[in-house]
Amino acid sequence: MKERLVQLDVLRYNPDTDTEAHFQRYEVMCQEEWVVLDALNKVKESIDPTLNYRWSCHMAVCGSCGMMINGEPKLSCHTFLRDYPGVIRVEPLTHFPVERDLVTAPDDFMEKLKRVKPYVIAKQKKPIEEGEYKQTPAQLMKFRQYSMCINCMLCYAACPEYGLTPHFVGPAALTLAHRYNLDSRDEGRKERMEVVATKEGVWECTFVGACSEVCPAQVDPASALQQLKIVGSIDWIVEHLLPGGKP
């Protein structure tokens, strides 16, 4: 196996002792096919056990290991060392408070996720003996792409709108709202649009498009948000301009 000495500049912050963050250089022998997360694990095992970061699945499914790698939001388990010939700069996700080293606090995202009610809302639940809620393949395809979100928050780290105006509900939460609005089994669109079609909802988005460029699951949140703008506009026209209109 081909090996190489990898240099990592990792942002360190200890909330107990530090007032500011600082970069620490690590040099560690790595195999060429490793990812950045492997290099961090090797640092933690062999050089510095105090280094903190989150990870779980190591296969781009759990969404835990998001970090800024050379200034770009990435899953560290999905970022290959061979694509980074020089010193690799590793920082916590931008736009989130840093708890310690590479660990950020996701509380704001979790609160926003709850607000858009990301689950199927049925006004009347069917008795179990009536069977399952059926869906055709075409109905599934309508929202399938938006259901692939792994809640990794890379889109929030890439979105300058969220960085500048933190009350923005943000790409992933709004995309999940759209995903459930498009679901043929769902009847909760009106409840969600009360959060979505607002200034701090979809109208805070200025369509930078960075969310879709960094998404590791090809969800394309920017497309969901633009579609929500059209839906919100049609709702507004129906409600305000058509006689007796209800969205």
Added chain:
Amino acid sequence: MSRRPLIREVPPASWFFRHPRYLRYMAREVTSVFVGAYCVLLVIAMQRLAAGPIAWQEFLVALRSPVSIIFHLLAMAAAFYHAGTWFNATQKAMPLQIGENFVPGSYISGAHYLVWAVLSLVVLFFAGVF
């Protein structure tokens, strides 16, 4: 020492220098200034037309000045770029599903470019270019 999370502020006036994609976004936004300025010019043109033949002739002479020609070239380049970014965005905003499949996005954006070209030819026809 208090245990508190570190807040890293986003620089409000220079954030778009952090990545080329943000500069591309700002370029798109800046082109709208030229599009807006050209709209103002059209309003002035209508006002000059309403003011009579002499005012209109003076306006036409002013349009042929070097400054005006440079502005028109810049405004046209900006309008092309601005329109292109939005036509490219239509495939995201207006996906078309037929059965289980989606129509390729390039078809949706391409249709917008086609309509744009046809309408431009119609306008040029009525302007007496052909």
